[in-house]
Structure formats: C-alpha cells, structure tokens
Amino acid sequence: MLELSRITAGYDPRRPVVRGVSLTIGAGSAVGLLGPSGCGKSTLARVAALLHRPDSGTVVVDGDPVRGARHRATREQRTAFGVVFQQPRLAADPRMRLTDLIAEPLRATGRRDEAAGAVAALAGRVGLSAELLGRRPHEVSDGQLQRACLARALVLRPRWLICDEMTAMLDASTAAALVAVVEDYRAESGAGLLAVGHDRVLLDRWCDETVQWDELRLEKSPSGV
C-alpha cells in the first residue's frame, strides 16, 4: 500500500502548491489522479515517487515510513518506484544512447552486469529495435524516446509505477501502446500505479479508480494559476 497523508509540498515553503493532501493506493491497484495543469498534481506525483521531500505530511510505502526524499530514503524504498514524466526530452540525458538510458538505474545501483539482458528484454517489450537502441535522444522521435523512458522506469522491476502525463504528447497509437506495456507489467508483477493526467477518458479506461484533485484537498491550496 502507498499512503500519502496530509502532504504539504512545493518549491517555496511560503507558497506550497500541495496543501494537506491525502491519497492511498492499495497494493497492486491503479489510481488515476485527474486535475488541471498547474494544480499541484505533478508535485504530488514527485512526492509519491520519493523524488521530492514534502514540507510536512508522511509517505508510507508498503508499511514502511519514508524518512526523506532522494538519498535520504532507503535504497530499498527508492528502487520500489519507477517514474515516467510527460516530456521525455527533459527526462533523458541527451548524450546517452537509448540502451544506456534504459540501463542507467541498474548501473546506479551497482547491477551493471545485468544490463545487457534486462535491456534486451525490455526493448522487445516497449518495441524498440536494436538499431534504435544505439541512437541518442535527438535521433529518435518523442514517442520512441518515451518508450525508452518507460523501459528505464521498469528496469528495476518496481513495485510502484508513477506516470505523470506519460502520454500527453503522444499520438493515440503510441499512447495506447505504452499503456498496454504498463498494464502487462502490472499484470505479471502485481505492481501498483499512480497515473496523473488531465484526460478523464484515458484515466477512466486505464485505471481501477479515478480521483479528482479537488476531492483530495482538505484545504484550498492557493495554486494561483
């Protein structure tokens, strides 16, 4: 279970974009979080993925309370998450070939020797050919790069996936393909999902349950957008 309780977070403690928000996702279930852009849902997704430390509130991952974000959380906790963002170009090191991009989390956790096998298996899954794996981000389309970013998110076999507007920039077929990859992985691994987006039709189709940002807030947050 992923439990976010009374989270307040942002980039300026005087003007938090997330204020007093609570959200719980049962083990293995998929929750869609629907809200307009600028409402703070992406910040909440970063908190849920342990990438951003909240100003206050608690995050409990599978019964295990998180003490801090990034390197202050335990490795076990951090590697429980795979994250995919909206804009693959902002999330990918432009110097890395796609194969290295996908293997990056393995290297960062000292499991370099598993890279070749894991990348080959995932590339097939997300539909990247050997030739594409050898290219750098500027040599592939947005859709191809997002496929690589999804493979990277899966390479540590996370128990939780956080997808923040994963398909917002993609054509309908690529979007459906990436959602199918996520769902196949979840079916086989039992991983849970938080999918953040602004498209209700998509989230309703994808997730077990769709919650609206406004329903999560205990107090009004001054998003100002």
Next chain:
Amino acid sequence: MSLVPAANPVPTANPVPAVDPVLSVRNLSVRFRMRGGREVAAVTDASFELGPGECLALIGESGCGKSVLASALLGLLPRNAAATGRALMGDLDLLAADERTLARTVRGRRIGLVPQSPSAHLTPVRTVRSQLEETVRELTGVPRAGLRAAAEAAAERAAFPVSHLDRHSHQLSGGLAQRAATALALVGDAPLLLADEPTTGLDRDLVDRTVDELRRHADAGRALLMITHDLAAARRVADRVAVMYAGRIVEITGAPAFFGEPGPRHPYARALLDALPERAFTPIPGMPPELGDLPAGCAFAARCARASDLCGTLPATTDGVSCHHPVARPHPEESSRA
C-alpha cells in the same frame, strides 16, 4: 473541395465553395540531404486544397512530416531541405517565392501562424501590448497615434482581455498566452491561418476553447490549416481531415464521415482511431518506418492487417485514399470500385 470532388459521394458538412481556394497544394515533396549523401523523404507528393471559411486538420503521429509540410509553406525549411511541387495562394507559388517575398508578403500577411508553444513565441522581455503594437505597425498602415487602439482591437478579436495587455508572457496562463499568440497571428488579416499543434500541453477544456476560437476565425471567412496529433481537437474543429503517414497523405475526407459513420477507409487511419481510449484502445503493432529508409511500396504494409503482395507496390490515390485495399464504403456501387 475534396481531392476528387465529383467522385466523393460521402456527404460532408461543408458545402463545396464555389470560390477559388485560398491555398492549393500540388505534389508537395520535401527532401532532406543528410551527411553521407543520405536522403530523408519528409513529405512526399502531398496535394490538397483549402477554401475560405474551411478548416482542414492534418493529423498523424510525431515525425510523420506534418510539421515539415507547414514549414515548407512558410518558407522556413532548414538549409539542407528542398521542396518541390507547388503551393499556390492566388498567383503566388509559396515554394518558388524568395525569402524577401516570403518575409514581406507571406508570413503574417497571407499566412498567420498560430505557433505550437505560444510562450516561446512571445518575447519574454516585452509586454503583450508592445508586441501587438509593433506587429500592427509592421503589418498594417496604422499611424502611430492609432497604434494603441488598433492593438486593443487586435487583442479583442482573439478574446484576449485588454486588462492583461500590459503583462509579460510569463505572467499569463497557458490559455491567455495562446490567445495572445493568436492575436498576433490575426493582425495582418491573413486569409490563411496555420496552427501548428496549437493545443499541445493544454487541458481538455482549454483545448476546446482554443479550437473553438480558431473555428470562429474560420467561420469569419479565413481558411484554417490545423496540424495536430490530438484527434479530439481535430474532430471538434475540422471540416475535413487529412491523415499523414510516413510523409504521405494517405487519406483526405470529410470530418463527419471520418470520425462518425462510415469511418476512415485507409487501414492506418482506422487503426489510429481505434487506438483512442474511448474506442478499442488497441495500439497499432510496430512503429512507422524511418523516413530515410522507406519501403518501395506502401509504407504501412509491415503493420497492416489487410496487406497483400500487391502492397509491395505504391498504391494510387483514389477518392482521396491511397491504399490497394481500402475499407469499402457502404454503397455497393462505390465499394466495387475499390
């Protein structure tokens, strides 16, 4: 206004205008020369017409050539690209025009560009008012004393609130930045509006409002060419739809028939609609071919459930559809022709 007007029996919402087209594109191709002598076929043999008051949505996935086509019309192709064919606005062939002509008489005057990311298009150090006034001064003969009123009128045409004119672009919401960019595009009173992915990154209700405003400008008599990967936005705004795949327009047809019944006839277009979450939500297997390494025949063959040996040759375009085995129309006399 369809590609083969007389032979198109599908009823469309837009009556065929009896006036000259605003834009007539004939056999437009764009080739990029890459290092090592490699050639990339970004656009091949695109033909369509666009009349006043009409909106054509050019849809397809990223990298299919639709944005390159727009750049070719504006004379904004990079140096290593060459365009062939014709793109006529009246007597002027956009593809043959020199940069001076394009800069002085086309961009802003004959074609208003509604850009993909409005905040990047607006100058961050200046207010919306000062940019609008400068554009008014450049594109119209309004004397200095009239600039302020003219800029405010331009803002109002795009539903941009005059109360926000003294703001900088970073102080605007996504929706207002888009309206500011649209206001700039409208200043020159261009007969053709070209909107390149105008809804990317916008929330659904903002998408709806943005395309409704574009539609309003088409209804006021402009021609609107909207390039988008957003099928819901295309459905909302377009009279006709052109589907691009691997650099070619594979189907061009009326929007009601395309999104409703009987649906698209080209297998790629059908599969693309089926991938929508409100439909089957099934992806098309595989990925499009590289534009630098296209097959000799139909570029969709490797992914197409209807492919046959014949598809190893290039299909001709019949009734706006480029396919050897298009999905039959419900009328027997038409399906026998395919």
